[in-house]
Amino acid sequence: YLLKEGDKVIGCDGLLPNELYVNGKTLLTAHSVKSMTHPDYKKQGIFRQMTENSCNRGLEDGVDVVIGLANDQSYPAYQRFGWPTLFEKEVYVKPILITNILKRRIKIGTLASMGNFIYSTYMKNKLKRSMDAEIKFEVLKRVPAEVQECWDKYKSKYRVMLARDYKYLNYRYNERPDVDYVTVLAKLNNEIIGFAILHNSVANGSKMTSAVEFFTDPENERFIKALAEGVSEYCYDNSLEYVVVGTGFYGKYKNVLLNNGFMITRKPPKNNMMIANVLSERVTLEELMGHEKWHITQGDGETELDL
Structure with a gap:
C-alpha cells in the first residue's frame, strides 16, 4: 500500500499473507512488511495512518491476525498503537x-x-x-x-x-x-x-x-x-x-x-520483537502469546538474512 502526496510517495506498508496453524485451526494471517515513511514526513502520523489502513484492508480480505517482527525503530510506535508483544525472537x-x-x-x-x-x-x-x-x-x-x-x-x-x-x-x-x-x-x-x-x-x-x-x-x-x-x-x-x-x-x-x-x-537480530493485532474472533491473543508456543524460522517475514 502506497501513500502519496500528489505524485510523491510519502509512505508504504505491505501485508504478506500466509496460512497460520494454531492448535489445529488453519487461519489467515499476514506479516506486516516493508513499513517505511519518507524522512521529510516523520512525526506527522503517517506510520499510524499506513498501519491502520493495512489492518482495515486485511480485515476486508479475511485476515484473522496481522503479525510482524518489529525493529528498534518501529517497535515503540507499535507499542503506542496498542499492539501486544508476543515474544522476543532468538536466533x-x-x-x-x-x-x-x-x-x-x-x-x-x-x-x-x-x-x-x-x-x-x-x-x-x-x-x-x-x-x-x-x-x-x-x-x-x-x-x-x-x-x-x-x-x-x-x-x-x-x-x-x-x-x-x-x-x-x-x-x-x-x-x-x-x-x-x-x-x-x-x-x-x-x-x-x-x-x-x-x-x-x-x-x-x-x-x-x-x-x-x-x-x-x-x-x-x-x-x-x-x-x-x-x-x-x-x-x-x-x-x-x-x-x-x-x-x-x-x-x-x-x-x-x-x-x-x-x-x-x-x-539479537534486528527484527526481533514479535507483535500482533488480532482482527477476528477465530483466534485469541492468549493462543498466540509466548515464544514457547511458536515454531518460527528465518523465512518468516523479512528476517531471511536478518543477522
Missing part, C-alpha cells in the same frame, strides 16, 4: 570455518589459516563420527513435492506456526525469481523425516547460510540432531563459514541445537 548460530574470526583477533593471515585448518578438520571429523548412520541426506536445488508428506505427518505436533505445506514452500522458494535456495532432505528408510531450506549469502565479508526453513518432528531429538548435522555437513562441503537457524522455543529444537555446536547470537 542460533554455528561457526563452521573460523579463518575470518581468527584474522580479526590475531591479525596474522597465515596463523589464522593454520588455526582454521586445525579447528575445521577436528570438527568435521567429530561431525562424521557423530552422524546417524541410518539417516541419509539429499541436497536439491528445488523444494520437492514430497515435503508435503513430512508436513502432514508432523503438523499436528505443533501449536503455532505458519503452514509449511508444499503449496506455501513452492510459492515462497521455488517461484521466487531473485534468490536460489538449497533444500536438504533428511531420510530414514527412504522416508522424509525432516527438511531444511537454505539461503546462501555473504554477510560482513563471510560466506554463510541462513536456514530459512528447518522442520521435523519437534519432539524427536534424534531427528532434530540429524537435520542440524546434515546442514552442518553441507556447510563444510561448500566452504561456508557459519549457519544461522531460528526455530522458536516450541519442542526440543533449542536444547538440541545448543547441545550440538550452536549458540545464541551475541546480539
Whole structure:
C-alpha cells in the first residue's frame, strides 16, 4: 500500500499473507512488511495512518491476525498503537570455518589459516563420527513435492506456526525469481523425516547460510540432531563459514541445537520483537502469546538474512 502526496510517495506498508496453524485451526494471517515513511514526513502520523489502513484492508480480505517482527525503530510506535508483544525472537548460530574470526583477533593471515585448518578438520571429523548412520541426506536445488508428506505427518505436533505445506514452500522458494535456495532432505528408510531450506549469502565479508526453513518432528531429538548435522555437513562441503537457524522455543529444537555446536547470537537480530493485532474472533491473543508456543524460522517475514 502506497501513500502519496500528489505524485510523491510519502509512505508504504505491505501485508504478506500466509496460512497460520494454531492448535489445529488453519487461519489467515499476514506479516506486516516493508513499513517505511519518507524522512521529510516523520512525526506527522503517517506510520499510524499506513498501519491502520493495512489492518482495515486485511480485515476486508479475511485476515484473522496481522503479525510482524518489529525493529528498534518501529517497535515503540507499535507499542503506542496498542499492539501486544508476543515474544522476543532468538536466533542460533554455528561457526563452521573460523579463518575470518581468527584474522580479526590475531591479525596474522597465515596463523589464522593454520588455526582454521586445525579447528575445521577436528570438527568435521567429530561431525562424521557423530552422524546417524541410518539417516541419509539429499541436497536439491528445488523444494520437492514430497515435503508435503513430512508436513502432514508432523503438523499436528505443533501449536503455532505458519503452514509449511508444499503449496506455501513452492510459492515462497521455488517461484521466487531473485534468490536460489538449497533444500536438504533428511531420510530414514527412504522416508522424509525432516527438511531444511537454505539461503546462501555473504554477510560482513563471510560466506554463510541462513536456514530459512528447518522442520521435523519437534519432539524427536534424534531427528532434530540429524537435520542440524546434515546442514552442518553441507556447510563444510561448500566452504561456508557459519549457519544461522531460528526455530522458536516450541519442542526440543533449542536444547538440541545448543547441545550440538550452536549458540545464541551475541546480539539479537534486528527484527526481533514479535507483535500482533488480532482482527477476528477465530483466534485469541492468549493462543498466540509466548515464544514457547511458536515454531518460527528465518523465512518468516523479512528476517531471511536478518543477522
